Amino acid sequence: MTIAAINSRNQFKGQVVAVHRGSVVSEIEVETAAGIVSAVITTSSVDRLPLRVGDDVLAVFKATEVLVAKLSERA
Template structure:
């Protein structure tokens, strides 16, 4: 499958560093050039996508809310 067009602007290419698998949902840590991006997805999706540590992926980040905290 190739992604040719998508409306999500925040895309981070990386490799899966760690998968913490749960019975229903799992955490997937993706190592990108900009740092680690963590996704919580269903365990079923991990199996359906055949995701494994070392798999090359694109983390797509879409949010309707962005919180900001001031650094002092």
């Protein structure tokens, strides 16, 4: 099965570079053009997909809140 379309614009195409498995939740690291995106998902989802290092994936996210922080200027 492939995704033909998705309504979310908040997505980055990338490749899985690390899978840190836990007993209940796991951390997935995805290398994208914008940098590394980390996601915490259930370990059962890791197995069901199944996700492995080297897999091409979409990191899709839903943001109900976005914070902006001003960075100090360097001297």
